[in-house]
């Protein structure tokens with residue numbers, strides 16, 4: 001079980017999840033310089049959205065239900081993400097940076113507590129529907145069928161996002177808004193709409209990640225956004241905040257580092273106390289600190305001086 | 309004939325500080341009108357208000373028959389008012405060509421956009437030579453050319469230029485001024501803000517002198533060029 005291919009596969013699965021969530025942090029930050037700390041909860045809402053569909057149709061075969069679960073997860077997350085932008089963050093644009101940050105933290109608590117209080121039985125972790133089937137063997141690693149979802153969804157999402165940003169009008173408007181919002185307006189870009197769009201795309205990706213999380217972990221819970229959100233934020237910073245490909249790269253690097261630390265740190269002479277799953281979060285942050293010391297702008301980030 | 313742009317008693321403030329204190333002027337189609345004045349007179353504030361980046365305290369702005377105060381900045385571009393901002397503000401990490409494309413953001417006529425990009429390259433050959441280069445690598449004067457070319461990409465009814473000669477070498481300044489004359493001869497209507505009063509007044513049909521938020525003197529470009537007080541205050545003569 002501690003073989004290298006297995007650790008790499010575990011890391012990749014986790015990393016793809018971090019990366020998909022990290023896109024939401026990085027897009028919003030890139031455009032409005034806001035760290036949307038409620039993004040972890042927007043991810044969590046997606047998980048419960050998907051679960052709701054299963055609870056409505058408990059007897060439907062999962063394969064048939066999955067598209068509906070994805071769609072409803074995306075609808076729930078996007079609705080919450082767009083509403084947060086419109087009613088919580090937009091009125092605070094131009095306010096001191098601390099105001100939207102505190103709002104985000106408050107919003108994140110409100111969303112957690114709302115699910116805890118009003119979603120049936122959500123005070124405990126809820127089982128998420130699972131596919132039946134034996135794990136697939138691939139290059140010496142065993143991959144659960146339930147973990148395949150995120151491995152397929154993540155690259156599709158990233159390719160679609162790359163196309164959107166580079167090839168569509170709204171995507172170019174988004175790049176312009178990120179670089180220089182006032183000048184983007186002078187080009188005819190409706191920047192308010194672009195900002196909502198960034199929140200919505202981030203929320204949709206988080207919702208898809210949440211479906212992947214539910215399948216992979218076998219459960220969802222009202223606190224699932226806390227650690228996943230923090231890790232995804234770390235991934236976004238690691239990859240270079242503001243850079244969408246950096247977000248995915250940061251996620252994967254972080255996932256791999258955690259898996260390798262879990263599997264091997266105990267074998268390093270003198271480190272036998274610091275291996276195993278309990279220490280993986282610590283190693284994740286050690287990695288972040290090391291990367292930021294060497295490359296303050298993150299793996300793919302540009303130096304601040306380059307961002308006029 | 310009613311003017312293309314009609315500004316009446318426009319007041320703009322930053323918080324409690326009034327930067328524009330009730331100015332009125334107009335621009336007729338086909339004209340070049342210039343606003344001159346020292347640093348801090350309120351010229352940039354005026355242009356940013358016209359293009360919807362700032363909300364005025366009071367006054368009216370009528371452009372092509374429409375009350376601009378009712379429109380967002382991006383809608384004002386769609387009405388045909390282009391603004392090349394002070395300090396150029398090109399998108400440094402995008403290529404020159406992508407900068408020009410962004411100028412045509414609201415247009416759907418793909419083929420005509422390509423023609424207009426080519427027209428910009430004809431006007432400024434250096435931009436064509438470097439079309440795939442990041443715009444941030446251009447010199448100041450070249451960035452100014454790009455900013456002007458980009459503003460023209462929406463096929464504006466009125467082109468507003470904020471200090472196009474700022475920070476440029478005399479040769480580059482000359483080149484930019486020649487381009488404005490060229491655009492004028494093609495019938496482009498231009499509202500030109502300049503600190504280089506000599507150059508601006510020489511090519512303008514109408515000029516207005518701004519001082520601390522007010523228009524203190526108006527006249528034809530030639531009149532102002534020969535006005536004693538203007539010569540003293542802005543053309544460096546005793």
Ligand SMILES: Nc1ncnc2c1ncn2[C@@H]1O[C@H](COP(=O)(O)OP(=O)(O)O)[C@@H](O)[C@H]1O
Nearest residue numbers: 322325327345346347348349350351352353354
């Ligand atoms: N963003 C701002 N906030 C507060 N005051 C400003 C701002 N921009 C300009 N001002 C003030 O408004 C006045 C007019 O400035 P501006 O329109 O830039 O003048 P000009 O373009 O003629 O040099 C100046 O006193 C300036 O200090």
Ligand SMILES: [Mg+2]
Nearest residue numbers: 351352353394
């Ligand atoms: Mg100015």
